[in-house]
Amino acid sequence: TLKQKSKDEL
């Protein structure tokens, strides 16, 4: 499944 979180980005 696609991981959604892009919380490791600025």
Added chain:
Amino acid sequence: MNAFRLVGDLCHLAAIVLLLLKIWKSRSVAGLSGKSQILFGLVFVTRYLDLVTNFVSPYNTIMKVFFLSSSIATVYLIYTKFKATYDGNHDTFRMEFLLIPCALLAIVVNHEFSPMEILWTFSIYLEAVAILPQLFMISKTGEAETITSHYLFALGSYRGLYIMNWLYRYYYENNFDVIAVVAGIVQTVLYCDFFYLYITKVLQGKKLQLPA
């Protein structure tokens, strides 16, 4: 981390440094939209609330601290230190026309109905449109200082590079965030008109003048 995102972050960093340089060297905030800078400050405050709770990497933390402090400093410079040079008469875009729709949209369209997630989503939506007061101000004054147009070019390029980062992450990391991608595309599209003027004028050594 991939090259697109790293170069994107460095463009973002360059944009902010260019802006501070312009203000400090010219001792003036002429031509700058204080409203856009307030919106960018709000973007960073609402997005980096997890600065102390969610450690990603030293790079991530250092960049977040720099973005937060530099955007707050820029607002301070515009509205206090160099207030005399602030051109409020041309900085008339109504911020509530951006804040309210972004807030409503963040409440309705998000990945998870929780305060942190809604604030993060709000910051993503707001960042997409935060440059509008600045572009609106340039359309009113009909021109922009060369260094201000370099600032805008770097700022617009950063999210354009992030789009390539998202493509990369989709194909190689099976990672995709539709909210960030759609907002990032809107954000980059808003700069297209400016990119055209920048490439056809500023790079030819001319001043950025909008056709009257």
